[in-house]
Amino acid sequence: MLYDYPRLEEKLIIDKLKTNNHEVILTNVNNKPLTIGEKITDISLIRSVSMYKALYAAALRESGGCRSINSSYTIAICGDKILTLSRLKNAGLNIPRSTVAMDAESAQVAFRGLKKPFVDKPPIGSWGRLVSLVTDNVSWRSLLEHRQMLPTQQLKVHIMQDYIEVNNRDIRAIVVGGEVLGAIYRISVGDEWRSNIALGGKPVQRRLDPILEEAAIKAAESVKGDFISVDILEDSSGTLYVNEVNGVPEFKGFMEATGIDVAGALMRFLEEVSKR
Numbered sequence: 464m465l466y467d468y469p470r471l472e473e474k475l476i477i478d479k480l481k482t483n484n485h486e487v488i489l490t491n492v493n494n495k496p497l498t499i500g501e502k503i504t505d506i507s508l509i510r511s512v513s514m515y516k517a518l519y520a521a522a523l524r525e526s527g528g529c530r531s532i533n534s535s536y537t538i539a540i541c542g543d544k545i546l547t548l549s550r551l552k553n554a555g556l557n558i559p560r561s562t563v564a565m566d567a568e569s570a571q572v573a574f575r576g577l578k579k580p581f582v583d584k585p586p587i588g589s590w591g592r593l594v595s596l597v598t599d600n601v602s603w604r605s606l607l608e609h610r611q612m613l614p615t616q617q618l619k620v621h622i623m624q625d626y627i628e629v630n631n632r633d634i635r636a637i638v639v640g641g642e643v644l645g646a647i648y649r650i651s652v653g654d655e656w657r658s659n660i661a662l663g664g665k666p667v668q669r670r671l672d673p674i675l676e677e678a679a680i681k682a683a684e685s686v687k688g689d690f691i692s693v694d695i696l697e698d699s700s701g702t703l704y705v706n707e708v709n710g711v712p713e714f715k716g717f718m719e720a721t722g723i724d725v726a727g728a729l730m731r732f733l734e735e736v737s738k739r
């Protein structure tokens with residue numbers, strides 16, 4: 464396993480593998496240099512919090528002929544919301560209608576044509592950071608100014624989306640090896656409209672139904688994901704919109720709400736892959 468900051472998830476996975484007599488080599492990418500072309504194990508589980516460290520770790524392991532889970536392809540696509548939404552749409556999935564503006568000028572043109580409120584987010588980010596609800600011209604002008612001051616080109620790019628009336632919650636499904644383990648609602652709290660667990664969102668079990676299951680499986684396939692979470696927005700009429708796919712999924716809240724042994728399911732998948 465390659466990681467940077469071990470969270471509860473990493474500890475659970477390591478415990479599960481070790482108690483089932485699997486050999487686990489732990490590599491903290493922050494203190495261990497990695498050589499291109501080196502093969503240490505047949506399978507590498509990629510678990511860095513940092514998306515770039517995860518992407519590089521996966522690619523480096525693949526360079527030696529190892530199978531990275533997830534692959535560098537999946538991590539690259541999932542790490543960028545424009546790439547993810549493009550794959551999802553291409554696979555025929557329903558997504559929030561999204562416009563991409565590469566610069567402040569095009570963002571201003573898009574702003575005029577959008578129904579308010581709308582959602583503005585950069586292509587890179589997690590835990591809800593910089594995901595904004597734009598209600599009016601005044602707040603929009605200041606958002607535009609702030610985004611232009613950010614240090615990288617990618618953070619200056621705007622994804623401008625229809626706001627889906629989600630009733631303060633979204634759905635997270637976890638898919639392992641093409642199978643949906645289960646789903647939760649993440650319910651936002653107080654005046655927070657975003658439902659990320661990192662922002663206080665509360666996980667509650669959500670029944671799996673065939674439409675949700677199909678969307679989650681198709682979303683995983685569209686990014687060639689082995690072990691991923693799929694975030695889905697459901698409007699008041701029950702229509703589903705796939706919002707994003709995470710290539711290094713956190714599952715603490717999912718586990719608490721469903722009692723599903725995610726680490727165990729992941730281990731069974733790893734065992735299956737190692738037999739192929």
Ligand SMILES: Nc1ncnc2c1ncn2[C@@H]1O[C@H](COP(=O)(O)OP(=O)(O)O)[C@@H](O)[C@H]1O
Nearest residue numbers: 559582588589590591592624625626627657658
């Ligand atoms: N188009 C949208 N309509 C309604 N809510 C949204 C929309 N986009 C994002 N959200 C809310 O904001 C949260 C964070 O947005 P998301 O795109 O998932 O970014 P992050 O990668 O930071 O989690 C979502 O979980 C959801 O609650």
Ligand SMILES: [Mg+2]
Nearest residue numbers: 590591694707
């Ligand atoms: Mg999200």
